[in-house]
Amino acid sequence: MEFRRTVEAAAAIWQREFIRYWRDKTRIISTIIQPLMFLIIFGTGLRSTLARGNFGLDFVQFMFPGIIAMSIMNVSFFSTISTVWNREFGFLKEILVAPISRISITLGKIFGAVTIASIQGFLLLILAPLLKIKLHPLNFPYLLLFMILVAFSLASLGLLIASLMKTTESFGLMMQLLIFPMFFISGAFFPLTSVPWWMRLLAAINPLSYGVDALRQILLRYQTSGEALKSVSLHPLAVNALFLLIFSTIIVMMGAIAFNKKN
Amino acid sequence: MEIIRVHNLVKKYDGLTAVDHISFSVKRGEIFGFLGPNGAGKTTTINILSTLLQPTEGEVYVNGFNVITQKNKVRKSIGLVFQDPSLDDRLTAEENLYFHARLYHVPHDEYQKRKEEVLRLVELWDRRKDLVKTFSGGMKRRLEIARGLIHHPAILFLDEPTLGLDPQTRSHLWSYILKLKEEKQMTIFMTTHYMNEAEYCDRLIIIDYGKIVAFDTPTNLKKAVGGDIIIMESPEPQKLKSELKQKYSLEAKEENGGITIEISNGKTFLPRLFDELETKVTSVSLREPTLDDVFLHLTGRKIRDEEASPLDRLRQHHFRRHR
Numbered sequence: 001m002e003f004r005r006t007v008e009a010a011a012a013i014w015q016r017e018f019i020r021y022w023r024d025k026t027r028i029i030s031t032i033i034q035p036l037m038f039l040i041i042f043g044t045g046l047r048s049t050l051a052r053g054n055f056g057l058d059f060v061q062f063m064f065p066g067i068i069a070m071s072i073m074n075v076s077f078f079s080t081i082s083t084v085w086n087r088e089f090g091f092l093k094e095i096l097v098a099p100i101s102r103i104s105i106t107l108g109k110i111f112g113a114v115t116i117a118s119i120q121g122f123l124l125l126i127l128a129p130l131l132k133i134k135l136h137p138l139n140f141p142y143l144l145l146f147m148i149l150v151a152f153s154l155a156s157l158g159l160l161i162a163s164l165m166k167t168t169e170s171f172g173l174m175m176q177l178l179i180f181p182m183f184f185i186s187g188a189f190f191p192l193t194s195v196p197w198w199m200r201l202l203a204a205i206n207p208l209s210y211g212v213d214a215l216r217q218i219l220l221r222y223q224t225s226g227e228a229l230k231s232v233s234l235h236p237l238a239v240n241a242l243f244l245l246i247f248s249t250i251i252v253m254m255g256a257i258a259f260n261k262k263n
Numbered sequence: 264m265e266i267i268r269v270h271n272l273v274k275k276y277d278g279l280t281a282v283d284h285i286s287f288s289v290k291r292g293e294i295f296g297f298l299g300p301n302g303a304g305k306t307t308t309i310n311i312l313s314t315l316l317q318p319t320e321g322e323v324y325v326n327g328f329n330v331i332t333q334k335n336k337v338r339k340s341i342g343l344v345f346q347d348p349s350l351d352d353r354l355t356a357e358e359n360l361y362f363h364a365r366l367y368h369v370p371h372d373e374y375q376k377r378k379e380e381v382l383r384l385v386e387l388w389d390r391r392k393d394l395v396k397t398f399s400g401g402m403k404r405r406l407e408i409a410r411g412l413i414h415h416p417a418i419l420f421l422d423e424p425t426l427g428l429d430p431q432t433r434s435h436l437w438s439y440i441l442k443l444k445e446e447k448q449m450t451i452f453m454t455t456h457y458m459n460e461a462e463y464c465d466r467l468i469i470i471d472y473g474k475i476v477a478f479d480t481p482t483n484l485k486k487a488v489g490g491d492i493i494i495m496e497s498p499e500p501q502k503l504k505s506e507l508k509q510k511y512s513l514e515a516k517e518e519n520g521g522i523t524i525e526i527s528n529g530k531t532f533l534p535r536l537f538d539e540l541e542t543k544v545t546s547v548s549l550r551e552p553t554l555d556d557v558f559l560h561l562t563g564r565k566i567r568d569e570e571a572s573p574l575d576r577l578r579q580h581h582f583r584r585h586r
């Protein structure tokens with residue numbers, strides 16, 4: 001009975017997140033256009049200057065998985081910001097005063113963010129053929145799995161931070177200190193195979209680097225030489241999946257505890 | 264029959280004591296009011312009673328349940344209309360209600376029935392499919408009340424329910440609230456700034472700086488002021504004051520150029536005063552005491568001195584929302 005109620009309440013919160021996302025068409029479009037612009041400007045710029053020759057991979061193709069991961073990261077974090085946002089705008093109180101377990105709030109929020117982020121990643125994937133990346137049907141389940149794992153770990157992280165923060169300002173600051181380093185040391189722009197030790201260390205605890213690594217290996221595995229792909233990859237897929245899974249599990253529990261304690 | 268019992272409740276924020284050792288109980292089925300100026304501790308008290316805030320000290324029972332150890336049972340017993348807006352304005356009116364009903368586990372066919380009932384009650388049935396974004400402030404407020412009712416709470420908490428509404432909507436809303444009390448035998452716990460709204464309460468607490476300064480029925484509180492109030496203007500106020508003192512041993516107060524006296528039976532006293540008074544008087548008015556007078560009497564301050572006008576508050580409200 002208690003379990004059913006938890007699921008029911010989480011489902012209600014999840015559904016609300018989804019409806020809000022779906023109604024906000026401007027947000028959907030802008031979160032597609034922004035990564036694409038990034039890709040076109042950065043990709044084309046770097047392709048024509050730096051990354052010619054010895055790379056063995058087209059630079060736009062190289063960056064595309066990183067851009068998907070970035071987009072997933074943005075959406076996951078943005079959706080959890082809304083927790084803090086709602087605190088200020090009162091709606092969170094409506095949820096907090098309801099006779100539902102705090103865990104159902106945490107889960108509803110996180111699954112809402114995961115759903116939205118995965119849809120967003122999926123929409124970007126559909127654009128892959130434009131970048132001369134063939135989408136092999138067999139790849140879809142793998143890509144989806146990793147998009148969900150990345151979204152799950154980042155949404156949990158966002159909620160953990162949101163529960164620890166008091167104001168939107170401090171949340172914004174934290175995000176700046178987190179989003180940029182996480183993104184730059186994710187392997188999205190340059191391979192992490194031959195960087196200094198400290199950067200490798202940061203990458204090793206950065207969930208995004210595992211996500212980018214996995215998405216790149218899956219997306220490009222049927223269309224580039226194994227050698228070239230291998231030279232930019234960090235871990236086997238299974239290791240990536242395992243890390244993301246463990247990371248998410250730990251963080252989601254910490255997030256639930258922090259949220260529970262705070263409210 | 265007590266439905267809320269509060270014993271020695273204290274809430275401290277860092278250095279500030281927002282609620283300072285208050286005790287009271289609320290009877291089932293009554294309209295119970297909390298009246299006080301800005302920062303008196305009204306919202307803090309409601310937040311503790313509704314489990315949103317941990318008390319620093321004291322015991323609180325709502326519908327027989329402890330607000331610290333039986334949070335979920337308390338939450339099931341109450342409906343809340345917050346001081347600050349708490350609707351999701353990207354959802355429709357109906358979706359807001361549906362969301363709420365799911366959080367409170369209202370069975371689906373029950374929900375369908377009650378949705379129509381509460382939406383008709385607040386006259387928003389025709390607008391149920393519209394986004395809340397497109398609602399006026401008064402419509403939002405009415406929708407929040409409808410939402411607070413849909414799970415049939417035993418106690419409805421209203422934190423300044425008519426904040427920012429025009430007088431017409433305000434009195435409309437009050438007729439709903441009174442109807443609810445009649446029809447559903449619901450206990451209503453409300454806070455307000457507006458003295459005239461406090462008059463709807465069966466019993467009421469006047470709170471100031473976190474302390475209870477008075478606790479009674481509105482009628483009794485007004486009696487405590489000492490009867491009717493006569494305000495006179497005169498070119499010779501000092502002479503008038505001393506004459507009043509001499510003849511009737513009345514302590515007159517001087518206020519905004521007027522001379523004010525409190526007298527138990529103003530209507531019969533006035534004609535006598537006219538016959539006997541020697542000092543020249545240019546104008547006289549008589550009125551029954553209001554809760555404003557009660558507050559002044561008890562605290563020596565006017566309740567409105569230290570607060571923004573309702574219009575200012577509404578502006579702040581909008582500012583907060585659209586920032």
Ligand SMILES: Nc1ncnc2c1ncn2[C@@H]1O[C@H](COP(=O)(O)OP(=O)(O)OP(=O)(O)O)[C@@H](O)[C@H]1O
Binds near residue numbers: 301
């Ligand atoms: N989260 C908080 N942290 C610190 N102080 C707080 C907090 N919330 C309220 N206070 C303080 O506690 C006191 C009581 O506030 P409360 O909101 O209960 O007043 P109120 O009676 O509801 O006033 P209003 O009529 O303005 O709504 C105020 O002095 C306020 O500044």
Ligand SMILES: [Mg+2]
Binds near residue numbers: 306
């Ligand atoms: Mg208040």
